[in-house]
Amino acid sequence: MAAYLNRTVSMMAGDGPHNKGSISAIASDFRAIRNTPQDNSPLQIFVKAKRKINDIFGEIEDYVKDAIDYMHVVEKELSILNAEEVKQMETFVNKVHGIRDVLARDHMKVAFFGRTSNGKSSVINAMLRDKVLPSGIGHTTNCFLQVEGSPADEPYLVLEGSDEHCAVESVGQLAHALCKEKLNESQLVRVFWPRNRCVLLRDDVVFVDSPGVDVSPNLDEWIDKHCLDADVFVLVANAESTLMVTEKNFFHKVSTKLSKPNIFILNNRWDASATEPEFLDQVRRQHLERGIDFLVKELKVCTPKEADERIFFISAKEALIARLAEKGFGSSNSLAEGFQNRYFEFEDFERKFEECISKSAVKTKFEQHSQRGKYISNELRNILDKLYHDAQLLKEEKLKQRKDLNDKINFTEQQLMLITQDMKQKIHDMVDDVGQRVAKALNEEIRRLSNLVDEFNLPFHPEPLVLNVYKKELHAHVESGLGSNLRARLSTALALNVEASQQEMLERLEKLIPDEKKGTSIILPRRQPFEILYRLNCDNLCADFKEDLEFRFSWGITTLIQRFAGSGAGYLALKNKRDSPTSSIIPNPSSPTDLYPNHQNNIVNDDWSLIAKLALASATSQGTMGGLLVAGFLFKTVGWRVIAVTGAIYGCLYLYERLTWTNRAKEKAFKRQYVAHATKKLKLIVDLTSSNCSYQVQQELSGTFARLCHLVDEATTDMDAELKALEVQVRNLENAAGRSKVLRNKANYLTHELELFEDAYLKPLN
Known part of the structure; x- marks a missing residue:
């Protein structure tokens, strides 16, 4: 450039024709100097600055879109961003897009x-x-x-x-x-x-x-x-x-x-x-x-x-x-003349014009955009930095909640196991106690069964049809009376014990149920006191009862034999007399007593049956000769008067008993026979009834405990689901914190790029 200036001065000092002939040479030399690679045009500063800031804002636009998309995800999945902050950030998309459009036209x-x-x-x-x-x-x-x-x-x-x-x-x-x-x-x-x-x-x-x-x-x-x-x-x-x-x-x-x-x-x-x-x-x-x-x-x-x-x-x-x-x-x-001067000044104007317009355009066109780009990057960085810290704090909180919830689940499972063992033993003990109480009370009521039967006042008649109705009503009376007596003796105490046990279950298991699950969701024991149902079913139990309402003289030979041989032997002797020998030996399978025979009683019954048979045989099989010998022996021994008086008294007694054998007497005999029969039958079901009552208590307590355990299981299931949700939230928060950290660093990078742009293109102009 210095050589060119010296040459130009020498030309300007020469004559006119020489100057005119050198116009093309001057212009050519000046243009060559301006286009040399060593001399970068001032206008290239603007071109390079425009290209650079366009590239930076291209990255800013992509970055803002990524940040906004990420914020939408965070707003949807986590509660650490509000809609206003996201809406504010969304305005940056249009701002950056507008800046890029302006830069493209700048x-x-x-x-x-x-x-x-x-x-x-x-x-x-x-x-x-x-x-x-x-x-x-x-x-x-x-x-x-x-x-x-x-x-x-x-x-x-x-x-x-x-x-x-x-x-x-x-x-x-x-x-x-x-x-x-x-x-x-x-x-x-x-x-x-x-x-x-x-x-x-x-x-x-x-x-x-x-x-x-x-x-x-x-x-x-x-x-x-x-x-x-x-x-x-x-x-x-x-x-x-x-x-x-x-x-x-x-x-x-x-x-x-x-x-x-x-x-x-x-x-x-x-x-x-x-x-x-x-x-x-x-x-x-x-x-x-x-x-x-x-x-x-x-x-x-x-x-x-x-x-x-x-x-x-x-x-x-x-x-x-x-x-x-x-x-x-x-x-x-x-x-x-003097064209060289004017042409050189025109070229000088162009050079200074290029320097000025490049400097001015870079400053006026890009300085404001650079500041706005840094503002957008800083705003996003501040929000992402806040998001990162909020995600970290929330993650620590969720980790603490997860640990507490995990400890609570383990504690609940351990306590439930211990309570289950205790309640099983308590229910077992209570079931045994109920069985003993019911068996004792039922045996006492069986011993007082005659009083209950005597209280039955329905009119009695031996007619078979009427008698069947009488027996059905008697069955219902006995069953109702026994049930009422048992309830009066046992129900209140048993209900209180059951309710106390249920309350204990509730108090112990309620501690394992979270507060939000309590209240209406707790299944309490029954509001009415628990009541045991005593299913005696006397109608079926005494269905095989056969009454004997035939008149029998109390001083008759059969009766006397029964007195001496026992009621069982006499009954069997009479039965053997009326029935065939086979039917007296084979037991009746429909009778509850035959289902549970006693070996010793069988031996005694067999012995007395044999004596009765011998007595009857001695009284009937020897015929008239035997009777005469006995009568003659008595006649000679005591005299006929004694025999006559004795016969008269015996006849009066027979006549008296025969005349007093009324419906009232038959009713008493019927009730006596029924009491004897029902007593035997009821004794057979004492164990069954006590087991049934124990089972009812067991079902009531087990059902209550199962319902409460189900609530605890539901609470545990909910806590497991909450634990899984917390684990998902922790992972999401970790991802959110990591992603926000990356985006925050990208904002720092973009801000640094804009600062480098200012250092390279704007600060030299100041």
């Missing part, structure tokens, strides 16, 4: 303003190195024209509010003030020019040409619509005059809406100074002083030193002609 925008015919379009064409925008004498540009790069190989333009591509040649008609179909001066026409034709467009620079600030009073509308996002303003002034109030007023309005806008002042048409070289320095100094005063004192947008570097004296028309000549379009022989 470019370095330079807006050209000035009075009509000051050469704004010519300056843009010279910077584009092609005649893109309409230019010429008079008022040419009728609307805003925005030139931006296009990846297409062919240029085109798009009208505001339309997506239709129009031929770029029509811009000369659409934007020309002399066109019959005039556009509104604030309307925008976008011209898309191939990037491969211009380095500036390739580096994301956008040019905005404007109508003259003196043709419309709608300056505020212009500023609001086209200037608020501009990085650099170029005031194109006419070097043949001076800065006008109209131009100053416009930039005064700009400075009120933008904080210290970057403004360059181009004194165009400086080639007119070639005709008056004697006033060159004075005019230049005059324009320079006024420009510096305007920027420094009036607008207060820069220092005097900075203002001195932002005021240039150029000829845009000459620069465009020279650059077109480089491409082979036209000739540069008609350029005025």
Whole structure:
């Protein structure tokens, strides 16, 4: 660059023809220096910064989506996030997406303003190195024209509010003030020019040409619509005059809406100074002083030193002609004296313009986005950090709950095992006690059975049909009476014992049931006192009872034999007399006494049966001869009078007993026989009845204990389910804590990336 400057100075000191012949060489050398790999264009800073921050925000967008999805899962499965926090985080998705859209559209925008015919379009064409925008004498540009790069190989333009591509040649008609179909001066026409034709467009620079600030009073509308996002303003002034109030007023309005806008002042048409070289320095100094005063004192947008570097004296028309000549379009022989100076100053403007717009665009476009990106990352990091700590605290709490619940389950199972053993032994002891009590009470009631039978007052008649009804009613009376007596003797005490045992079960097992399971879910023992049912079933038990209501003289031979031989022998003797020998030997299987015979009693009964048979045989089988011998013996011994008196007395006794054998006597005999028969039968079922009562008590206590144990089992099952749920929650919390930690670290990483971006692209600009 130093060699180039020395060469340029030497050329500037030479004569005119030599200068004119070296125009192409100067331009070529300057362009070569700007395009050398060692000299990176300032515009590349913006391009690289834009690419870098786009990559960072791409990661931020993915990160925010992952974080929001994770928060939704946490909100659904865990209770450590509320809907408001998640809703607040969801707004970041749209914010990041909006930032990415803005970044994709962000470019370095330079807006050209000035009075009509000051050469704004010519300056843009010279910077584009092609005649893109309409230019010429008079008022040419009728609307805003925005030139931006296009990846297409062919240029085109798009009208505001339309997506239709129009031929770029029509811009000369659409934007020309002399066109019959005039556009509104604030309307925008976008011209898309191939990037491969211009380095500036390739580096994301956008040019905005404007109508003259003196043709419309709608300056505020212009500023609001086209200037608020501009990085650099170029005031194109006419070097043949001076800065006008109209131009100053416009930039005064700009400075009120933008904080210290970057403004360059181009004194165009400086080639007119070639005709008056004697006033060159004075005019230049005059324009320079006024420009510096305007920027420094009036607008207060820069220092005097900075203002001195932002005021240039150029000829845009000459620069465009020279650059077109480089491409082979036209000739540069008609350029005025001193062109090298003006061309160099134009190149110097471009260089400083590139530095300024790149620096300004990076700062204005990306600094705010970087701050917002850090804010979003920090907010997410704070929430994720809180989420991590909450998950850790909740996990510790759940671990403690799991340990307590596991200990409670083990304690419940151990206690249930001990209580079950105790209750089994208690029920067994109580069942034995009930059996003994019932057996004792039933035996006592059997001994007083005659009193119960005597209380039966239904009219008695020996007629078989009436007698059957009498027996059925007697069976019911005996069964009811025995049941009532047993209940009176036993029920209250047994019910109290059963209830006390049930209460003990309840008190011991209730301690094993959680509080939330108590109350209505506890199955208490019966509300009514427990009552034992004494099932005697006398109707079936005494169904084989056969009454004997035939008259029998108490001093008869058979009766006397029974008295001496015993009731069993006499009964058997009479039975043997009435029945066949076979039927007297074979026992009746329907009789309960025959089902449980006693060996010793059988021997005695057999002996007395034999005596009875011998007696009867001796009284009947010897016939009349024996009777006569006995009568003769008695007659000779005691006398006939004694025999007669004895016979009379015997006959009176027989007659008395026969006359007193009434229904009343038959009823007494019937009841006596029934008591004897029922006593035998009832004694046979004493053990069975006591076992039945014991079984009822056992069933009652076992049922109560089983219901209470079922409640304990349900509580244990619920605790097992709760334990499994706690284990799932602990795993979820561990996963949540781990995931939140990873996402939190990712937020730190993104914040660090944005800080590195600021260090690389923003801090050097401060």
